[in-house]
Amino acid sequence: MEKAYDRLEWNFIYAMLQHLGFSMVWINWIRACLSSVSFSVLANGIPGDRFFPSRGIRQGDPLSPYLFILCAELLARQFHHNSMTNDKLVGVSIGKSGVKVHFLTFADDTMIFAKANKDSCVLIKSILDKYCSMSGQLVNFNKSAFQCTANVSDSEIEVFQEILNMDYSSSLDSYLGCPIIDRRVTKETFMPIVNKVQAQLPKWKANSLSQAGRAVLIQANLATKANYQMQSFLLPKTILNKLDSSYRNFFWNKENQSKSPNLIGWDRICTPKPFGGLGFRKADVNNIAHQMKLLWRLLKNDNNLWVILAKRKYCKNRDFLNYKVSPNSSWQWKKLMSLRPLFRSGLRWQVGICILISQIFIPTNDVDDEVFWGPAGDGIYSVKSGARHLIDNKIGSQDQCRFVVDLFLQLEEDCDWPQIPVAMSFVLFRQNLQVCIDKLGMDKTCQLAMGWWFVWFARNKIIFSEEAFSVRQLSCLIVKFANEWNLCKISQDNMVPSKINLSNQVLISGSRSKSWVPPPQGFFKINFDGSKYQDGRAAFGFVIRNYLGDAILAGCNSVPADYSIVQAEAAGLREAITAARFLNLENILIEGDNLSVINSLLKIWKPPWSINAILSDAGLELSKFRGFSIAHCFPEANRAADFMAHEGHRATNLIYKFPPYSLDFSLVIRKDVLGWPPD
16 A cells, blocks of 8 residues: 555544444544644744644554554455455465465555456456545555466466556565565575665664674664564574674674674573573574464464464374374475474473373363463463573583583592582572582582582683693592591581572562451451472461351361472462362452462463463352452461461371361461451
8 A cells, every 4th residue: 555554534444443333432532633633844943834634644653553454454354255255256275275365464565365367356456446445545556566377378467467557577576574485495585684684784883882782782673673584484594694693793893794703602692691691592593483483373373374274284183293294295384393392392281171181280170271381481482482492402401511520420439429410400500509409418519519619710720821630630639628628627517407498589578567357247258378398398278267257167288399389379279269169158258468379360460371270270169159359468467377388288188177276276366356466
């Protein structure tokens, strides 16, 4: 379309909104937004008289794309209607898949598919003319073209040109920047992508920016220039290397063709910031992450047109994650399917009715098995989480230094030195240190630390003093130091705990304390809580009380050690609701001090995938009550549930407790009823 935004008639916008079912209040709001615009022309820096437009929507206005798409809905419906009538002149079936494509559109760029005959051309021209007359828009025939198959004669092409008033093109080259593949793919097919990126990187621009500025520009702008092509194709290695070379030369302020060495390798710069890099994404990582988004769509978006076409053409009702790829498949499909093992390693299952899987938490209600993307907190694939998964796998799979392996083997031979535990991943220091403490104990972990310190010492000697140590020499130094340490150290058996939790702790305190408040008469209040000890043990507890503050039921249980505190709290919530159903309660109030669980149950936040199944089951159980309310409370108002959560660490099965209770628990209940401040 020519000047698509500027030509859109306001009356057409209002009519379309009304036809699509928007209320008059909403339409009047839109009318006020459009008609309140005014313009003035600057002449020598001085604004002229104001004038008011009578049509068009503003470029850059966040509302404009939505209004344009709503208005373009009329054109889409016209094409869809004529694909079902008028001898089905509009629309083309793709192979034997049975999928019919009428048109593809992106903003004001439209690609129409039709039969190659005179009637189809007349119909398309009439649809476009009618839409333009109603909306005020105009087809840009100078930028429009049509393409036919080889079976269409030259005389027919001339007739089509006359009817459509468009030029004939033997190849459409590209659509939205992506090449339309109709021949053998070579590196030249994707060279325009490299040229486009390099055009954005003139030397003068690099000279005008500091290195920090160039880093920000690479991350925020340049590295995204090829994203659309990357999510459509797995680009050749040559193209990806040229893209990396362009980013690298811009970062170091060098010419594109420069081959001089850099101060720091590009691989190190592209490592995540926690591991000493700048967090850039290499082109191949970015490309694979975008391609895995297509695999996620195949897995989750069954109504997507491309998904329907791909599954019918290639999979033929088979599971695309496991089926054998046909040698006759397209090169892009083969490359996409080659990423399945890497994609599968990031998937996690939510157990439903156990048709597909059966493990971990089993819901009591009938819900379907569902797959989630593990590296993302909300379980939904994103390019960012996909790239992080690729980088983490690459870092975690790196081999240990051969010198370090030989050194620790030599130390074991000399003095029974402890070896590095197999479970260490060499990615996160805190996690690895915790593995050493758990598996070896504190004394042997200290020995390992001595060895690592001397490895660092030897590394610095090589870099800064050009002095090298053999494995035998360094082993002797470590053994000598360890012997001296053992002679002078003071026994710390009573001072050092056997296990240390190195996870970060964040203490949050409210500005004022909140006391427990009894529910109104006719309601019962449920308080739930979770507990996790430093050694990894986790448990939950809950209390159900009436309007007098009397506890009618309390429960607790332990959960697997790999449960997080959020999972323990969610499990406690679900068991508390189940207990209320057991008591045949009709009206309940639920309180907990974990905001993530509460807001996820209220659907204010997207629930983490790790507790999605538990909360879904809890939500289905809640729907069986006559009335319920869910609220967040301070820990001071949740002391009774916290008491039961700590009791749960001693439980091996779910425990229900009825009155009379122990003295300690009864004291907590009485304090809540009396509104005593926290201890």
